[in-house]
Amino acid sequence: MVAAAITxxxxxIAPGVHWVGALDPHLRSFDxxxxxxxxxxxxxxxxxxxxGVAIIDTVKENFADDFFRRLESVAKYxxxxxxxxxxxxxxxxxxxxxxxxxxxxxxxxxxxxAQMMLKALLKPSGEKPPEYTPVTTGDEVDLGGxxxxxxxxxxxxxxxxxxxxxxxxxxxxxxxxxxxxxxDNRLFNDTVGDFRFSFEYYYAHIMRPFREYVLDAIAxxxxxxxxxxxxxxxxxxxxxxxxxxxxxxxxxxxxLFNEARSEKTLVVFYIxxxxxxxxxxxxxxxxxxxxxxxxxxxxDLEGGExxxxxxxxxxxxxxxxxxxxxxxxxxxxxxxxxxxxTTVNVKGKLGAAFGSYGWSGEAVRLIEDRLRGLxxxxxxxxxxxxxxxxxxxxxxxxxxxEQLARHLTGRVEHREIDMAALA
Amino acid sequence: xxxxKVTFQDIGVSVTVPAGTRLIEVSEKVGAGITYxxxxxxxxxCLTKVISGGEFLAPPSILEDQVLKDNMAPRNHRxxxxxxxxxxxIVVKPA
Numbered sequence: 001m002v003a004a005a006i007t008x009x010x011x012x013i014a015p016g017v018h019w020v021g022a023l024d025p026h027l028r029s030f031d032x033x034x035x036x037x038x039x040x041x042x043x044x045x046x047x048x049x050x051x052g053v054a055i056i057d058t059v060k061e062n063f064a065d066d067f068f069r070r071l072e073s074v075a076k077y078x079x080x081x082x083x084x085x086x087x088x089x090x091x092x093x094x095x096x097x098x099x100x101x102x103x104x105x106x107x108x109x110x111x112x113x114a115q116m117m118l119k120a121l122l123k124p125s126g127e128k129p130p131e132y133t134p135v136t137t138g139d140e141v142d143l144g145g146x147x148x149x150x151x152x153x154x155x156x157x158x159x160x161x162x163x164x165x166x167x168x169x170x171x172x173x174x175x176x177x178x179x180x181x182x183x184d185n186r187l188f189n190d191t192v193g194d195f196r197f198s199f200e201y202y203y204a205h206i207m208r209p210f211r212e213y214v215l216d217a218i219a220x221x222x223x224x225x226x227x228x229x230x231x232x233x234x235x236x237x238x239x240x241x242x243x244x245x246x247x248x249x250x251x252x253x254x255x256l257f258n259e260a261r262s263e264k265t266l267v268v269f270y271i272x273x274x275x276x277x278x279x280x281x282x283x284x285x286x287x288x289x290x291x292x293x294x295x296x297x298x299x300d301l302e303g304g305e306x307x308x309x310x311x312x313x314x315x316x317x318x319x320x321x322x323x324x325x326x327x328x329x330x331x332x333x334x335x336x337x338x339x340x341x342t343t344v345n346v347k348g349k350l351g352a353a354f355g356s357y358g359w360s361g362e363a364v365r366l367i368e369d370r371l372r373g374l375x376x377x378x379x380x381x382x383x384x385x386x387x388x389x390x391x392x393x394x395x396x397x398x399x400x401x402e403q404l405a406r407h408l409t410g411r412v413e414h415r416e417i418d419m420a421a422l423a
Numbered sequence: 424x425x426x427x428k429v430t431f432q433d434i435g436v437s438v439t440v441p442a443g444t445r446l447i448e449v450s451e452k453v454g455a456g457i458t459y460x461x462x463x464x465x466x467x468x469c470l471t472k473v474i475s476g477g478e479f480l481a482p483p484s485i486l487e488d489q490v491l492k493d494n495m496a497p498r499n500h501r502x503x504x505x506x507x508x509x510x511x512x513i514v515v516k517p518a
Contacts, residue, residue, distance in 0.1 A: 379454030422452040
């Protein structure tokens with residue numbers, strides 16, 4: 001944080017619209033997963049209409065005093081008719097229980113998915129939930145001469161997220177979308193320091209797993225007249241706000257040119273101590289390739305780094321992992337890859353595991369469990385081969401590859417099974 | 424024990440199951456594409472399209488019904504972690 005200390009009062013961001021958030025310059029990591037080298041901000045806003053006042057989001061509980069002090073500088077609690085919750089994560093809803101006590105007459109507007117979260121949030125206070133209205137795209141609240149219109153923008157980055165558009169002013173309150181962890185008391189994007197890295201870093205860690213939803217949200221936002229974007233973290237985007245929408249579209253577009261085009265893609269990762277798991281991988285890949293319609297790639301994890309493979313995995317339709325078993329576990333390079341996939345969406349991709357082993361061979365089952373945990377589908381049982389695969393066992397690897405390719409291309413033969421036969 | 428048959432259309436597998444089985448118990452075992460989150464009927468991750476035989480699933484509980492409504496689930500959709508097979512032949516696929 002730089003420059004003179006910010007006033008305790010609210011900051012006007014448009015006529016009759018004030019920032020009443022809080023600055024947290026000393027925070028160094030957020031939600032465990034994000035580094036915040038210069039802290040963050042929790043942005044909350046007050047919108048004044050002729051018939052009432054709306055509060056858009058609140059702040060983290062520890063910063064409630066700052067929020068209420070700024071709020072009191074521009075509105076009285078009895079004037080508050082409307083509380084909009086664009087996102088119920090505690091950094092934006094921490095001051096809500098106290099706000100509801102101070103303005104019990106206010107009606108809460110939130111997305112349909114947020115209802116259960118609201119009840120969970122108020123549980124410790126013992127307060128019964130306030131009067132609330134679930135809203136979706138196109139629903140409006142009339143503040144008197146000013147209209148709040150809601151946009152259903154789920155999964156950015158929780159299922160409950162939404163945006164709120166102040167129609168007459170072309171002002172969009174976006175929750176975490178277009179936000180970043182960057183604390184600067186000059187508040188506006190044309191006056192703060194260089195926050196480009198923070199903006200992209202935030203997208204990469206928070207929004208990237210939900211890029212399909214980002215594109216859906218952008219489709220709703222792009223047609224709007226946009227004079228200002230007011231996110232829930234970081235600088236308020238009053239200069240060229242549409243540039244940030246364009247940048248989100250770029251970021252949400254697949255990172256790699258799709259070499260496979262209409263083909264399905266299967267990426268086979270392996271690591272091998274004595275070449276046995278490698279031979280399994282090669283046979284599996286050859287089997288998958290033989291089916292046609294599948295572009296197969298083979299990667300030795302020893303020759304790469306897990307971060308590099310993330311883009312590849314994000315684009316792949318199917319993933320197979322081969323690992324020997326060492327000390328009753330899959331080896332670390334496998335876990336490094338499988339623990340670095342929270343920033344991309346792998347749900348529903350095809351997954352499989354295989355590996356050579358000496359004594360106990362736990363790696364394959366452990367990898368399969370992890371793949372299921374990541375919400376991949378694992379329709380073909382993995383293949384464990386004791387030590388050196390012989391010709392028949394390599395044929396089994398080839399068969400596994402063929403089965404994976406058939407699943408990827410929708411050419412799997414129908415099977416009838418009795419549940420009693422399943423493990 | 425009465426039997427039922429559930430077909431997971433996305434992977435082309437039909438499984439004969441005892442009546443009373445929940446979809447989650449069998450879909451994971453055969454590697455169907457239905458994915459799970461909370462497994463308690465709250466998160467809606469396992470939303471599943473019932474292509475046919477919906478009458479052979481026990482009716483949704485109040486909780487499941489509410490979660491389906493909250494998530495604006497289309498008709499003929501159920502939560503696989505909740506839906507219990509009571510007989511007959513059912514065909515499902517991930518939503």
